[in-house]
Each structure stands twice: as C-alpha cells, then as structure tokens.
Amino acid sequence: MDRFEERATDRLDEEGGFELDEFAASFLLFRLATQYLGHLESSVHRPEGISTAGFRVLFTVWVYDELEPRQIARLSGVSTAAVSGVLTTLEGAGLIIKEMDSNDRRLRRVRLTPEGTAVLLRTYRRQNDLEKDFFAHLSRTELAGLTTQLRSLLDSLE
C-alpha cells in the first residue's frame, strides 16, 4: 500500500461509516485501469498512429468482419455518437469503409480496408507482447483465477 492509499484509508476511517475493504478494491481497480490504459495508448496505440478508441473499433470490426455502427457501440461499450466520431477519423485515415445498406437506407455497414487490417494486426501484436509482460509475474493458475474473477465482476454489472 503506498502513502496515498494509506492516507486515504486513514481519512475515511476517521470520517466513519465507510467500507474500507471495498474502497481499497475499487480504488486499485480505478487506478490500475487508468495506468494500464494510459500505458497502452502511449506505448502501443499512438506509435502505430491510432488512438485507443480507434483500436477498440478496429478490433471489434475485425472480429466480426462487418458490423453496423450501433453494434460496434454495444460491443465496445460506448455511445453511438462516440462511434460515429471515431469512424469518421478512421475513415479519413483510410482504415475502414462505410457502405450503405441497400435494403434499409438508415443503416451503414463498416468493414476494414486491407490497410486497416494490417494496422490492426501489427498493433495487436505489440499489445499482446505488452500483455505478456504485464501478466508475466503471475502463474497460469493465478492468471486463470484473475480472469474468472474479472468475468464474474463484469457479469454483475449487467
């Protein structure tokens, strides 16, 4: 526990009425997420010329070959308005294309260009290398346990 966490715990304890164990877990999750995402963005995504948001969209579309903006939003957990903006950026960079649906003209179908696929694979190779380092000090068993717990927390949010 570093000085900040320690001091925060003391302050909350003085104040009274707080659950300190839950504070610790939430605080650490919050902090780990911030640090991890920042690290990923500055050392993997930006060097490949895309943002973390752009990577998330590219990856999601790559997995399904073709998706509608609404589905990208649902799968990646952001609003459709956010996806709309990111798609504009990715389209400008030539990494994706948006096609019209001939049956329902409200719909768009998003797919990766060959360059988009290349960028995605190159970027995820790097990210996966970083992931290996990040979890390197955990045994296979510990890693599986962590995965199970994360999945369980995620389920309880829905």
Add this chain to the structure above:
Amino acid sequence: MDRFEERATDRLDEEGGFELDEFAASFLLFRLATQYLGHLESSVHRPEGISTAGFRVLFTVWVYDELEPRQIARLSGVSTAAVSGVLTTLEGAGLIIKEMDSNDRRLRRVRLTPEGTAVLLRTYRRQNDLEKDFFAHLSRTELAGLTTQLRSLLDSLE
C-alpha cells in the same frame, strides 16, 4: 465467456502467434474498467453535479488537505495540463480555491471550500454504497485476494 470474447479468441487463434490467456485477462480488464467507470460516472458523479475527473481531484486534495497541481497530477495519474483544466472547472463551481505561494510565485496551493468538502463526502458516500453492491458477491477472502492481485499488477507497471 460471451459471444464477442469467444469469437475474438477464435479469430486470434486462427491468425496464430498470440497468447490467448493474456488476451482474455487484458480484454476483461479493459472492458470492466470501461463499464465500471461509465457506471460510476452516470449513476454517482453526474447526479452530484461533478465529473469523474472532478471527483478524482476533489478526493485527492481532500486526503491531503492541501496540494500543488503538480502533486495532484502525479497522485491521480494524469498530466498537469489535464489537472489545470479540471481545477478551472472546479473553481468556477466554487468547490476549490487556488492560493498563491508567497515564497515561490510559480506555485499554487489548492484546497477544498466547505462546499467542496460537502460535495466530496456526499458523493463518496454514494460511491461507497455502489462499491459495496459491486463486490457483494465476493467473500471477504476473495475480496482480499483480488485487492492483493490488483496491487501487484499496479506495482509491476512502475
């Protein structure tokens, strides 16, 4: 494992050369963080009239009573430029004050106003309630184990 995760794993497996266990853990951490932070912002922070970034700054300053912007940035894991912007917003809302340091005129000292303190405590009460729900299905032992693992991952990032 939901359909998206399953399909992503299959695609990566076809492609070859990826560590799938690390993918799963990273993918879930990424997703949990997005969902959890989004949930916190929309059901706790915004209803109290502040942003997640504002909450983070208020909390950090509250723990230390008084801090310089640079220290807030380091403790909360964002750039000093980001802190500068958030402080402007919080100051406009009357939740913090920035004082000059008389010895070194480059420095600012940030403190909470009485209203800032009230907002912070009210907001964290709500957040702590949500944290209790969020971790409710874990036993004390499991929660402690999770905390230990999060702390360990965080250490390996520094």
Add this chain to the structure above:
DNA sequence: CAATAATCGTTAAGGCCTTGACGACCAACC
C-alpha cells in the same frame, strides 16, 4: 552578477465521450 538552464502552471490543437436534439427513413396502424 548576468546569462543560461530548469521548473511550474497554462494555453493551443487534435481527439474522444456523454447527453440531447435532429433529420432521414422505415413500419404500422387507421
């Protein structure tokens, strides 16, 4: 001591996120 170097906070530019409002479009009902 003056000139140079380092440090602090802010601003600028480019992107992203949220909610709310909106046009375009489809479906369903009277």
Add this chain to the structure above:
DNA sequence: GGTTGGTCGTCAAGGCCTTAACGATTATTG
C-alpha cells in the same frame, strides 16, 4: 395510402486527456 411513432446515424455543446509550446519565475553557473 397517408399520418404517426420508432429507429438509425450524426451533429452540437460541454468537459476531459494528451503532447507540445509558452510565459513567468527561480536556480545555477561562469
């Protein structure tokens, strides 16, 4: 078959984040 009500994607406003460049101020050093 028109009107009425949903649905899809986009835009607008307000905030936040990053890096880079800047003024202001303090520290160092020849």
